[in-house]
Amino acid sequence: MPALEVVGISKRFGGQRALNDVSFTANRGEVHCLLGHNGSGKSTLIKVLAGFHQPDGDGRLLVDGASVPFGSPVEAHQHGLRFVHQDLALIEKLSVTDNLALGGTYIGKRWLSSRRENRGAEEVMRRLGITDVPVATPLARLSASQRAMTAIVRAVSQGGLPSVLVCDEPTASLSENEKERLFSLLRALRDRGVAIIYVTHRLHEVFQIGDHVTVLRDGRNVVDSLPVTSLDHGSLVAAILGREPEAFYTTPPAPSLEPVIEVEGLAGERVRDLSVTVHAGEIVGLVGLMGSGVEEALPLIFGAGATTAGEVRVRGRTLKPGHPDDAVDAGLVYVPGDRKRLGGFAHWPLSSNITVSSIPSVGPMKWLSRRRERASVLTYLTSFGVMPASPKAIFSTLSGGNQQKVVIARTQHSGATAVLVEDPTAGVDVGAKPAIYAALARIAGAGGAILLMTSDYEEASMICDRVIVLSAGLPVAWLSGDALTPDSILTASLRAHSDDGATADA
Amino acid sequence: MLEHSLSTEASRRAIPPADSASASTTEPLQPDVRPERRRGAEVQWSAYLGIVIFVLIVTTFSIWIPDLFLTTSNWQSIAQTGAITAILAVGLLIPLSAGAYDLSCAQCLGFTSLVCSWLMIQGPRLSVPVAIAITLLVGLVVGLLNGFLVAFLRLDSFIATLGSTSLLLAGCILIANSEYLGPFPSDFASLTSGRFLGVPTICLYLAALGLLVWYVLEHTPLGRRIQATGANAEAARLAGLRTRRLIFGSLVASAVVASIAGILYASVIGTTNQNDGPPYLLPAFTAAFLGATQLKPGTFNVGGTVIAVYLLGTGVQGLQLIGGQIWIVTAFNGAALLVAVSSAQISERLRGDQAVSRMLRRFSSRSEHPDRLEA
Numbered sequence A: 001m002p003a004l005e006v007v008g009i010s011k012r013f014g015g016q017r018a019l020n021d022v023s024f025t026a027n028r029g030e031v032h033c034l035l036g037h038n039g040s041g042k043s044t045l046i047k048v049l050a051g052f053h054q055p056d057g058d059g060r061l062l063v064d065g066a067s068v069p070f071g072s073p074v075e076a077h078q079h080g081l082r083f084v085h086q087d088l089a090l091i092e093k094l095s096v097t098d099n100l101a102l103g104g105t106y107i108g109k110r111w112l113s114s115r116r117e118n119r120g121a122e123e124v125m126r127r128l129g130i131t132d133v134p135v136a137t138p139l140a141r142l143s144a145s146q147r148a149m150t151a152i153v154r155a156v157s158q159g160g161l162p163s164v165l166v167c168d169e170p171t172a173s174l175s176e177n178e179k180e181r182l183f184s185l186l187r188a189l190r191d192r193g194v195a196i197i198y199v200t201h202r203l204h205e206v207f208q209i210g211d212h213v214t215v216l217r218d219g220r221n222v223v224d225s226l227p228v229t230s231l232d233h234g235s236l237v238a239a240i241l242g243r244e245p246e247a248f249y250t251t252p253p254a255p256s257l258e259p260v261i262e263v264e265g266l267a268g269e270r271v272r273d274l275s276v277t278v279h280a281g282e283i284v285g286l287v288g289l290m291g292s293g294v295e296e297a298l299p300l301i302f303g304a305g306a307t308t309a310g311e312v313r314v315r316g317r318t319l320k321p322g323h324p325d326d327a328v329d330a331g332l333v334y335v336p337g338d339r340k341r342l343g344g345f346a347h348w349p350l351s352s353n354i355t356v357s358s359i360p361s362v363g364p365m366k367w368l369s370r371r372r373e374r375a376s377v378l379t380y381l382t383s384f385g386v387m388p389a390s391p392k393a394i395f396s397t398l399s400g401g402n403q404q405k406v407v408i409a410r411t412q413h414s415g416a417t418a419v420l421v422e423d424p425t426a427g428v429d430v431g432a433k434p435a436i437y438a439a440l441a442r443i444a445g446a447g448g449a450i451l452l453m454t455s456d457y458e459e460a461s462m463i464c465d466r467v468i469v470l471s472a473g474l475p476v477a478w479l480s481g482d483a484l485t486p487d488s489i490l491t492a493s494l495r496a497h498s499d500d501g502a503t504a505d506a
Numbered sequence B: 001m002l003e004h005s006l007s008t009e010a011s012r013r014a015i016p017p018a019d020s021a022s023a024s025t026t027e028p029l030q031p032d033v034r035p036e037r038r039r040g041a042e043v044q045w046s047a048y049l050g051i052v053i054f055v056l057i058v059t060t061f062s063i064w065i066p067d068l069f070l071t072t073s074n075w076q077s078i079a080q081t082g083a084i085t086a087i088l089a090v091g092l093l094i095p096l097s098a099g100a101y102d103l104s105c106a107q108c109l110g111f112t113s114l115v116c117s118w119l120m121i122q123g124p125r126l127s128v129p130v131a132i133a134i135t136l137l138v139g140l141v142v143g144l145l146n147g148f149l150v151a152f153l154r155l156d157s158f159i160a161t162l163g164s165t166s167l168l169l170a171g172c173i174l175i176a177n178s179e180y181l182g183p184f185p186s187d188f189a190s191l192t193s194g195r196f197l198g199v200p201t202i203c204l205y206l207a208a209l210g211l212l213v214w215y216v217l218e219h220t221p222l223g224r225r226i227q228a229t230g231a232n233a234e235a236a237r238l239a240g241l242r243t244r245r246l247i248f249g250s251l252v253a254s255a256v257v258a259s260i261a262g263i264l265y266a267s268v269i270g271t272t273n274q275n276d277g278p279p280y281l282l283p284a285f286t287a288a289f290l291g292a293t294q295l296k297p298g299t300f301n302v303g304g305t306v307i308a309v310y311l312l313g314t315g316v317q318g319l320q321l322i323g324g325q326i327w328i329v330t331a332f333n334g335a336a337l338l339v340a341v342s343s344a345q346i347s348e349r350l351r352g353d354q355a356v357s358r359m360l361r362r363f364s365s366r367s368e369h370p371d372r373l374e375a
């Protein structure tokens, strides 16, 4: 008997079909990968399973053979469905401990002792092999990866082992070795008989962890529960995009020695002594494991963090620390990794989201014409393949990957020539990644400079001219040329990490 | 130490079809044309509910008490009474749009009306223009104080302006000492006396200020930046907006508008007293929030606010004319706000949009909820 059986589910939003007669089955003890381009309906399907959306028409949902009524999160939970949503659904102001407790319960029944609760939460985390998430810290102060961990732990730690665990892009912001920890956790759950539905845009993960694959395209399932072994990378891409993948090249810019972004001896909370120079035409990558300070680096350079030492210059102009506006004036922009929280204006239309850094106006009276504004963003929407490509669409109704594209489009619209960007393609589908790479390459090609923080080492090796590996707040390896491969980055960061453990921590 | 061979790497920029890149960089992914959202059938009916109710109220009273309600003097009275509240509320929209409360705006109205009176008839007995100029400066100082507390000391705007309200109240008592100030020189009264095409002069001030705030807030980059600050302050800061300066400026603007309202109030009423300000607080906030459910749901907007003021004002006036007791009038105000906000939320839920709910959530609980229904 399959653990999860989805039969004929459809869902419309206004005139738009998000799901069109979707069916698939997942068995206990398997990782079932759910794939599809941005906006193909993956998250919508998951929200239907979770009881957040009521599907149209008469679909059915069966867990372990028992029919689950739609539209009730409580029923879904009682039938043993657990979820890690794309936006994690955690409460920012509360600590990790409280977030874990909200899914299940506190240890104390009448009297809450924070010490006891925190110790309990640490214990839960430790059993799942997670030791570096400070449980007493409010979520808002944790990195995206630590938050993702918290969400996953919350899902699996409430009320016994679930029948089905659904993860919507849990690895979007995790780097290779953090992912490995997550994978071993998922494998352990799988071996204990949990059916895991796993959504991702990183196709190589499918071969690392997947057993079966279902692919959605435009709300329809085009691949229904095929074993991974019968597929390869190329056929997956073809199934997702509905066409053959094409090669993508850009002309390399003429090398230049003109420094654009200069960072000297920068230090903050985790970053200890960071010096980087990015020249005109260059894309420089910054990678590191969780806790290496890499998450703090770009905000610090941008002036949005707490700088304790060092200096940043953009085209020779020294930036005022603590003043992102000064950085923007100097022509530097920052695309934060946490686009949900820091990137977008949720209930604004796409047009206003794209123009916010450089709002257009007409005449000396600064009249802001909405019509012109909308017209001016159309080219950005289409060139990044945002779906729907309508300037009036509300940001929060877009699929996760499409929200990313909108925030990146803002960078282009502002005409910035020095860009700090975190995980530019996290959550973006294989068909749309080239558009984002092309945009970055275009900025570099026109004499701009890009400093890229990424957790996707393949991406780093592919689009960066140089990659700097951070560990314990210090740059420890510089990779370029033929030495720059996904494996060399991984090796360098792991080695740095273990060296670090041996010398600094022990 | 980082300057490695640049030239050898330049060729790396050739991106292989590794993670299966495809070159569809210029066309949207899906060929099928999807209809644009929020059009036609999806018009939010509750956004115009205010206008409908306004018409209903007018019709009801016109039929019920035509000889009392359908008179020029009645309309002028409604227009005049509403104008002060509307001016105050329109000023209040500015900090609200930036995500800051200005609880002191009503007390600022009361305080500046006393300051102006005192300057003209008790203290230095200044001429009217000089007294007005100084009063506006006083309003500016109040705004600077609020702005300083909120934007630079980073106090919560709710607390900071609550504190400055008390300070202003103390100032009022000091000046008025429980007495009425007045009457004022005739050229002061003539600021707001008379009519223009049958419309009381004070409404022209409202029209001018309303247009100005509408223009700036809803149709300039500056206004957009103010709204960005209110919508997501951290995202706005990272987009390079000077959010602290915007909040500072918005609080200054609302205090200056409140002092204009104070001057006009003194001129209309003819006497001033230490208790004049506070009664405006609730109506101004009610109008701003009710207004945010109208015309552009989820956004504080001038049009909706003015509609809200006059909707409430007309209803109240009608109720008073049929001999309604004070409590009916007060209950009407509360009920109108609740009906407007809940109908906006219900109609949003039906459409699956959340603009008003989000705005209110931002202002009510002041804590973040997990927004589970969004991708």
Ligand SMILES: Nc1ncnc2c1ncn2[C@@H]1O[C@H](COP(=O)(O)OP(=O)(O)OP(=O)(O)O)[C@@H](O)[C@H]1O
Pocket (backbone or CB within 6 Å): A013, A014, A016, A017, A018, A036, A037, A038, A039, A040, A041, A042, A043, A044, A045, A086, A387, A388, A397, A398, A399, A400, A401, A402, A427, B352, B375
């Ligand atoms: N609340 C909503 N209102 C209107 N349209 C919506 C809403 N939620 C989703 N959609 C639309 O439904 C479609 C499917 O979105 P969904 O979030 O399921 O995509 P997805 O497959 O999860 O994509 P991604 O990989 O980018 O996360 C999209 O076109 C999206 O714009």
Ligand SMILES: [Mg+2]
Pocket (backbone or CB within 6 Å): A042, A043, A044, A086, A168, A399, A400, A401, B375
């Ligand atoms: Mg999604």
